[in-house]
Amino acid sequence: MQLERMVLLSLRFLHPSGGPKPVIPAISDYYDPATFERIKNYADKLDTPFLIVDTATVDRQYDELAGAFPYASVYYAVKANPAVEILSLLRDKGSNFDIASTYELDKVLALGVSPDRISFGNTIKKSRDIRYFYDRGVRMFATDAESDLRNIAKAAPGSKVYVRILTEGTQTADWPLSRKFGCQSDMALDLLILARDLGLVPFGVSFHVGSQQRDIGTWDAAIAKVKVIFERLRDEDGITLQMINMGGGFPANYATKTNELATYAEEITRYLHEDFGDELPLIILEPGRSLVSNAGVLVSEVVLISRKSRTGLNRWVYVDVGMFQGLIETLNEAIKFPIWTDRKGELEEVVLAGPTCDSADIMYEDHKYPLPLNLSVEDRLYWFSTGAYTTSYSSVEFNGFPPLKAYYI
Ligand SMILES: *Cc1c(COP(=O)(O)O)cnc(C)c1O
Numbered sequence: 001m002q003l004e005r006m007v008l009l010s011l012r013f014l015h016p017s018g019g020p021k022p023v024i025p026a027i028s029d030y031y032d033p034a035t036f037e038r039i040k041n042y043a044d045k046l047d048t049p050f051l052i053v054d055t056a057t058v059d060r061q062y063d064e065l066a067g068a069f070p071y072a073s074v075y076y077a078v079k080a081n082p083a084v085e086i087l088s089l090l091r092d093k094g095s096n097f098d099i100a101s102t103y104e105l106d107k108v109l110a111l112g113v114s115p116d117r118i119s120f121g122n123t124i125k126k127s128r129d130i131r132y133f134y135d136r137g138v139r140m141f142a143t144d145a146e147s148d149l150r151n152i153a154k155a156a157p158g159s160k161v162y163v164r165i166l167t168e169g170t171q172t173a174d175w176p177l178s179r180k181f182g183c184q185s186d187m188a189l190d191l192l193i194l195a196r197d198l199g200l201v202p203f204g205v206s207f208h209v210g211s212q213q214r215d216i217g218t219w220d221a222a223i224a225k226v227k228v229i230f231e232r233l234r235d236e237d238g239i240t241l242q243m244i245n246m247g248g249g250f251p252a253n254y255a256t257k258t259n260e261l262a263t264y265a266e267e268i269t270r271y272l273h274e275d276f277g278d279e280l281p282l283i284i285l286e287p288g289r290s291l292v293s294n295a296g297v298l299v300s301e302v303v304l305i306s307r308k309s310r311t312g313l314n315r316w317v318y319v320d321v322g323m324f325q326g327l328i329e330t331l332n333e334a335i336k337f338p339i340w341t342d343r344k345g346e347l348e349e350v351v352l353a354g355p356t357c358d359s360a361d362i363m364y365e366d367h368k369y370p371l372p373l374n375l376s377v378e379d380r381l382y383w384f385s386t387g388a389y390t391t392s393y394s395s396v397e398f399n400g401f402p403p404l405k406a407y408y409i
Contacts, residue, residue, distance in 0.1 A: 023370070024347070025338040030253055030294065030384045031057075039297050040382075042409055048301040048380065049321035050405040053081070053387050055089055057295035062093050065250070065287055068265035072283040075119055077248055078104045080288030080388040081296075085408035087111055090291075098286040102132050109136060119245075121206075121286065123148060123164055123181050130155035142206055142245075144183045149191055153198035160203035161195045162245055163188040165225055169218035173210025173249065174256065174334050175289075175389075182207065185225050192229070193237055204243030204281065205229050211289055212335065213249035214258050220271045222246075227275040244272075245284040252293030253385050255336035261290065289388040296387025298326065298337075298404075302379045303355055315350045317371060319381055322354010322361040326390035326404040327383070330363040338384040345372040356399045 027036050031054075039052050066074060075098040076090050082104060087097075088111050097108050100122040108118060115137030120130070123144040130141065134156035141156060143149045144164045152161055166182040183191070192202040205226045209218040226244050233239040246268070251258035272280055300321040307315055321327060329335040339352075349368030354361035371381075394404040 025255070025340055025384065027340065030338060038409065042407065043297070043299045046299070046407070048299050049325060050407060051296050051298045051326065051386060051390055053083070053086070053292070053296045053406060053408045055085055055295065055408050058086055058089060058292055058387070059093070061291045061294065062090060062095065064261060065285070065290065068261055069269070069283070069285060071280060072285045075121070075284055075286045076291060077121070077286045077288030078108065079392055081292045082107060082392055083406060083408060084111065086292060102129050105133060105136065105138070115139070127151040127155050134159065140203070143191065144181060146191065146194065149195060149200075150198065153195075153200055157199060158201070160201040162204040162206045162243060163191045164206045164208070165222070165229070167207045167209050167218060167222040167225070169209045169213055169215060172213060172215035172218065174212035174214070174254075175329060176210040177208045178210050185229055188229055189232055192233055192239060192241070196239055202233070202239050202241060204241050204245060206245030206247060208247030208286070209249045211249055212251060212254070212258070214251070214256070216259060216264055216267045219246065219268045223271045223275050230281070241281065243282040243284060245286065248286045248288050248290070250287050250290035252289045252388060255338045292387040293385045294387065296385065296390065298383035298386035298390060300381045300383065302375060302377050302381065305375065305377060314368065315348065316353060317350045317375065318353050318355060320355050321404070322356055322363060324354065324356050324358070324361060324395040324398045325401055326386070326394040327354065327363055328393045329389050333364055333367050336364075336367060337386060339369055339371070340382040340384060341371065341375060341379060343372040343375050343379060345374045347371060348373050356401060358398070
């Protein structure tokens with residue numbers, strides 16, 4: 001399956017004759033021209049590498065999501081981009097926040113967000129961190145294990161808990177999140193009953209179908225599992241759950257195409273009504289990537305271009321940003337960022353690597369990006385759709401390279 005996908009992808013770019021010619025992505029497929037011009041003008045004055053995030057785009061993406069799911073509450077997954085500029089924008093737009101650590105909590109509370117707009121969504125947490133959240137007023141917690149649930153009952157008595165279930169969909173998510181977290185439905189039933197017995201509020205069920213999930217059908221399967229849990233608890237245990245947390249997984253615009261968000265919304269809404277009828281429970285969404293990715297452009301500079309032998313077929317292009325300055329999602333070439341240059345000319349596929357002394361610091365080798373043959377050292381490469389999971393994933397000092405700089409305009 002994985003192999004098939006790779007072959008198909010390569011065909012799209014490498015087909016020697018007849019197939020589509022390799023191309024540099026069109027700006028207009030990713031940004032409206034005025035936005036890109038604003039970003040580029042700002043970028044022209046700065047030394048690389050850095051990320052520029054257009055906050056107006058985040059604003060628009062939030063409206064688009066909220067408009068597509070008018071019945072849902074949005075809890076922004078702070079880890080995707082924890083910049084104060086993004087958090088305060090989303091605060092002012094009425095978003096809630098999905099938080100994973102005491103550090104994220106402090107940051108969001110310091111911006112004046114009230115604790116009833118916060119959910120502690122990490123299933124892996126220390127008992128004293130649960131208490132820390134509780135002491136600051138947070139009353140909604142995720143769990144997927146009995147010992148964690150017992151910790152919540154002790155450290156956050158009377159709180160609402162929701163149980164995260166395992167879902168299918170690792171094959172079609174570009175950045176899967178579904179194996180490490182969640183439990184089987186049977187265990188979810190046990191935990192929700194235990195939650196009641198421990199004096200907590202068995203509030204609902206959550207899932208995450210995997211980040212950048214390209215198969216909308218994975219939500220159908222997950223919602224069907226949730227329905228069974230709702231019904232069994234109601235019929236057999238007299239417990240009425242109130243909430244479904246459908247996690248993230250909504251698409252950003254990368255080189256590998258996805259459906260439009262509107263199509264996701266239409267389909268998912270249909271699944272919900274098929275399983276839950278007209279009166280839906282409280283629905284929560286936890287978007288990360290889909291809100292901020294498309295707002296960002298990461299700007300890098302070519303440091304070195306070489307071939308590994310006199311007859312080497314592929315050029316190696318080394319840039320001043322890599323796996324350790326924000327591009328870790330290229331691990332296993334999972335996320336394929338569109339890469340743009342203003343150089344024009346005949347294209348040839350290259351291997352793209354970062355500047356550090358670690359041979360893992362190669363972004364794309366199997367999937368070869370076409371870049372102009374006249375590309376030269378000091379030229380800039382623009383990495384599109386990089387607003388999510390770049391700054392927050394950047395290392396602090398590997399080889400002395402500082403964390404990725406970011407500008408919010
Ligand atoms: C990372 C994460 C999200 C965000 O997922 P995206 O695919 O980036 O939208 C949402 N919920 C939880 C619990 C997460 O861990």
